[in-house]
Amino acid sequence: MCSVPGPGAYGEVVSVGGDQAWWRRYPRVVDVAVVLVALFLTLGMMRFAGRPPTRRVLGPVDYGYAAAACAVLLVRRRWPVGVLVVTVLLAVAHGAMREHGPQFLPGQVALYTIAVARGGRAGLVAGAVLLAAAGTTQMVVAPEELSLGAVALVTSTGLAVAAGTGVRTQRAYVATLEERAVRAERARREEAARLVGEERVRIARELHDVVAHQLTLINAQAGVALYLHEGGQGEPAGLVETLSHVKDDSKQALAELRSIVGLLGTPDVPREPVPGLDRLDDLAASFARAGLTVEVRRRGEARAVPSAVDVSGYRIVQEALTNVSKHAATGTARVCLDYAHDTLKIVIADDGAGRGPGGGSGRGLIGMRERAAAVGGEVTAGHRPGGGFLVEAALPLGDQ
Template sequence: MAVPYADRVLPPGKWWREGTVVAAAFVVCLLGGLLHVDDTVAPPLTPTYLIAAVSSAMLLARHRAPVATTMATTACGMLVAPMGLLLTPLIVAPVVISAYSLAVRGERRVTVAVLLPSAVLLVASTAFFEADFSWADTSRLVTVAASLLVAAVFGRSAWHRRAYLAVVEERARRAEESRDSEARRKVAEERVRIARELHDLVAHQITLANAQAAVAAHFFDTRPEQTRTSLAELVKTTRHALDELRATVGLLRQPDDTSEPTDPAPGLSQVPTLLNAFRRAGLEVSMHEDGTARPLPPAVDLTAYRIIQEALTNVTKHAATGSAQVHLAWNRDHVTVTVTDDGGRTPQDRPPGYGLIGMRERATAVGGTLTAGARAEGGFLVSAHLPLPAAENAARRTDGATNSEGR
């Protein structure tokens, strides 16, 4: 993988590091010049200073142009033997540093294509100018060639480490973004849930209170006893609304959703009480049930209750009728909740709201469906199909399979 040009540019304020590298390479080259061809140790010759200065200065370009820098320092190393100097790994230190930088910055194929010819040229230039070869000379040249390859290996290792750290950082960044996105999604879902709960609670209780207040106002002068009864029911309704609102807000404030609530959530078992409340508000409600009733999961039970509650609330608020019908049909794998009325208004006459949206969201959340619309014979219909417990269905299928095998 090629490194972008921006990564090859030296970061601001780091020139002192490059100066240290150039100075170290220059000193090492001079140390290599202490060894002469006749295997004696003497002060470096003048060509040694020239080669050391030029090749070390070229290292400043190794980040921006690693290939050109490696080729240029190799060319300087090829001048060692013609100038009567001894080729050693020390005197070609700039070539070794360039090989490392090339392996870190360049692609693997480019690194191999540049370093192998460089090693061959360094060895060949020395072999051409040295007539007699000993085993010591051979091992020295092999060491020079190997030093370039070893530097390349270390450079590729550093490249792989940097690539690994970059991948780890990218994964950590994506994981952090995913956590943030998931947190935002959960917050949005919680807001919708809170809005749905408060809508169902407040709309139902306020509608009942409004109906009871209207009855009390209607009989205020003619039937004082009926007025007192309606006002008493109004007090009960508002008190019940405050209790439910307090309980709902208390549950929403709990930090742990797995904690047990103090009051059980309403379900189909509380539907008779719900219907009585509507009857006291002036709505005649009848209920029919087909099939064998079975226990429902808490979420499905609450959904069924809220759908009946919201549908009857809409009848009280919008339908020009004083009656409604609730029907429960228990089937093998689902229960159907239907609420109908024979009101005179059409859905277009009804003001927009979130009641139908909330009912549909509740049904979808538990794996069910909800349909709502005008009836052909007049009025409005709300029908929800809610699934029964999967475990019970699985047990029933298992029993059926066992009986089939027995037969």
């Protein structure tokens, strides 16, 4: 008998990227750091720009441009295209007011942001606009530095677009992995819930079979004891024997209940073997003590059957005989096991005249059909033409 799968039976989802990196948790800190680094590099490049590189004295216009162009980078995540336009316009205006070529480093930071947010195609278009503006300004302001500045500008612009596109691709890949992990976790939880539901149905079916069978016997035996007592026919020995059967059957019912409940997670509860078709004679004897004579016959070569079929067959016979004892108003029943090549056929028949005093909800027949379907078989049940009731089950044996 299988137990209910625990929470860890299906594994745990491992986070794709672990804990979120600090630069993703604190984006404003990163933006401020980017502004400070860009400001430092922009001032340095303006101070040592030109060919040959010489140290230049920066004036208020230079510091003003660097501060304004870098400060606008604080909102680059929200408006990347607008920030690129502003930084390019500031660079062009600054280049027109000084004797050397403009610096487009803040614009390249904005270009990187566009590639991250909009993709490589948008980054290439924005990079072409930046290069066109930079080239035009350089030709007007400092044409003697055009060759060297053009190579550096094209290289740095290409790196900005490539870096932004790579970061975008990496983030999309991580997002895909995380989505797959979430879907896998959801699927595992749904599968665990489905298995738990099936196990609950199986345990409920086991409880129904055990309780219905044993209580039917106890009820019949208690009725016999009451009849002997009220009729005065009895000798104490007969009454004691009947009460002894009641005690034995109730003890067996409690033992089976403990075995089933033990599956719910109590490790110290003893678990008895699940009854199978080899215990049909004991089952017939228990019904005989309650006044129902059961004849068990076997056809074909009796052999070991799959455990699931063994348990299902036993429970089907048990439930069918319980229904006979409760509803058929007869004292005899017949059970026949027919071992074919790949199928075990089970027939339970009685000659009862109709429903006995016990009421029923039909749950027993439903349970028999569910047990047979669980192992790939089927159960049919109905009244016999000559009287009585007939239950037939066909259970597959597989390759023997």
